[in-house]
Amino acid sequence: MRIIGPDYLVFGVDDLEGSKTYLEDFGLKPVQLDDTGWLYEALDGTGVIIRPKADPKLPAPLETKNMLRQQIYGVEDASVLNEIEAEMSKDRRVTRLSDGGIEFKDDLGFELRFQVTIRRELSMPAEKINAPGAPAQRAPNELGVTDDMAALPRSLSHVVLFVPDMDKVVSFFCDRLGFVVTDVLTGAGPFLRPQANDDHHTHFFIRTPAYMQGCEHLAFHMGGPTELMVAGDRFVRKGYQSFWGPGRHKFGSNWFWYFNSPLGVHFEYDADMDKHDDSWVAREAPNGPEASQIFLLQWREKWAPSGGPEGGSGA
Amino acid sequence: MSANQLRLCHRDDIPEGAARGFLPLPDAPRNVIVVNRGGQLHAYMDSCPHYRGGTPMAWRKDAYLDSEGAHLACHAHGALFDIETGACVSGPCLGRKLTRVPLSEAPDGSISVPAQVAGRAARES
Numbered sequence: 153m154r155i156i157g158p159d160y161l162v163f164g165v166d167d168l169e170g171s172k173t174y175l176e177d178f179g180l181k182p183v184q185l186d187d188t189g190w191l192y193e194a195l196d197g198t199g200v201i202i203r204p205k206a207d208p209k210l211p212a213p214l215e216t217k218n219m220l221r222q223q224i225y226g227v228e229d230a231s232v233l234n235e236i237e238a239e240m241s242k243d244r245r246v247t248r249l250s251d252g253g254i255e256f257k258d259d260l261g262f263e264l265r266f267q268v269t270i271r272r273e274l275s276m277p278a279e280k281i282n283a284p285g286a287p288a289q290r291a292p293n294e295l296g297v298t299d300d301m302a303a304l305p306r307s308l309s310h311v312v313l314f315v316p317d318m319d320k321v322v323s324f325f326c327d328r329l330g331f332v333v334t335d336v337l338t339g340a341g342p343f344l345r346p347q348a349n350d351d352h353h354t355h356f357f358i359r360t361p362a363y364m365q366g367c368e369h370l371a372f373h374m375g376g377p378t379e380l381m382v383a384g385d386r387f388v389r390k391g392y393q394s395f396w397g398p399g400r401h402k403f404g405s406n407w408f409w410y411f412n413s414p415l416g417v418h419f420e421y422d423a424d425m426d427k428h429d430d431s432w433v434a435r436e437a438p439n440g441p442e443a444s445q446i447f448l449l450q451w452r453e454k455w456a457p458s459g460g461p462e463g464g465s466g467a
Numbered sequence: 468m469s470a471n472q473l474r475l476c477h478r479d480d481i482p483e484g485a486a487r488g489f490l491p492l493p494d495a496p497r498n499v500i501v502v503n504r505g506g507q508l509h510a511y512m513d514s515c516p517h518y519r520g521g522t523p524m525a526w527r528k529d530a531y532l533d534s535e536g537a538h539l540a541c542h543a544h545g546a547l548f549d550i551e552t553g554a555c556v557s558g559p560c561l562g563r564k565l566t567r568v569p570l571s572e573a574p575d576g577s578i579s580v581p582a583q584v585a586g587r588a589a590r591e592s
């Protein structure tokens with residue numbers, strides 16, 4: 153099944169104004185959908201949809217207080233929707249929407265929608281670096297950083313869910329929707345990617361008790377590690393709370409930086425994730441600090457060495 | 468203020484119904500949250516008991532309450548805590564508690580905490 157990955161994640165929020173400010177400061181572009189709904193989109197049109205939590209336009213909430221209300225996935229074309237509809241109709245109610253999309257619940261009660269993807273194709277360079285022994289990626293006089301450099305989320309990358317029944321959710325995504333497991337953190341859970349996406353993961357599942365079911369975090373791809381650092385640094389300076397990072401994960405090799413949010417999930421900037429094909433054999437490692445990252449850093453105020461011990465200008 | 472106390476703020480810095488975070492020392496690993504509930508001040512480490520070691524709870528500077536101001540909230544995954552007891556009442560850390568910090572108030576309204584608070588946090592829970 154040619155599923156590409158998450159187009160939108162939909163939240164019913166407590167604090168609408170706070171959420172709007174947060175998403176815009178995170179670097180997403182607001183698009184008003186109707187009286188009560190806003191899409192905050194990355195450069196390729198994927199993103200986060202928010203509505204007040206009591207909005208009847210939202211699918212029913214999870215039994216837990218988690219604010220995630222629906223995951224909307226993009227597929228390559230309409231024939232994929234037919235394929236998914238046929239498979240899902242075997243054992244559940246599938247609703248066909250007027251725009252051709254389909255809606256149903258997964259085996260754990262998460263609300264899903266599938267649609268022909270709304271992603272716009274991006275044509276932008278990745279971060280360019282120069283290194284001895286390799287051809288220079290930046291031309292002479294082309295600068296690596298500037299104070300006003302852009303550092304905007306390019307695309308919705310992945311979603312991470314707290315799930316009470318790992319076997320159920322993995323067999324649902326793999327056996328019914330054709331996802332493959334790329335790696336496993338034992339004690340936490342597996343990373344998955346769908347067939348029409350070569351990113352290391354669009355999903356990661358974490359095993360938890362039922363009262364925690366919901367979304368742990370979602371992530372947006374940045375143009376490279378420098379953009380990730382610049383975006384995160386600017387975000388901290390605006391008063392937002394770093395949760396974990398910056399650092400670089402081992403599984404997936406992606407750089408990461410996680411922040412708390414008024415949507416009750418973490419928002420992650422990620423960059424430079426591994427790509428895989430079907431020849432990849434999933435690795436397994438015990439979950440913990442060692443397996444989670446190759447290194448971990450922490451933000452601090454800008455500083456510079458200056459002067460000597462009695463050098464006057466040093467601060 | 469005695470030598471083993473660290474001043475956080477003045478009582479008037481926390482209006483009724485508000486919460487704020489203060490670093491007890493500039494390089495302390497965690498804020499102390501001070502919350503004013505009906506004129507009574509309560510303080511807890513800014514350290515959610517959900518994940519091992521404890522993690523910071525606000526989504527923006529001083530954003531420690533839920534939207535109604537009824538509970539302290541961890542905005543990482545939406546845990547809610549009773550303001551008076553620090554007990555988690557909903558969310559991922561049900562059954563656990565925030566670490567309470569004893570406050571001292573001087574006659575001039577200065578609010579301070581025991582000095583060892585500045586060194587702990589990350590290790591706890």
Ligand code: FES
Pocket residue numbers: 515516517518522541542543544545546558559560
């Ligand atoms: S870290 Fe606080 S609720 Fe998860």
Ligand SMILES: [Fe+2]
Pocket residue numbers: 310312369370371408420422
């Ligand atoms: Fe992630």
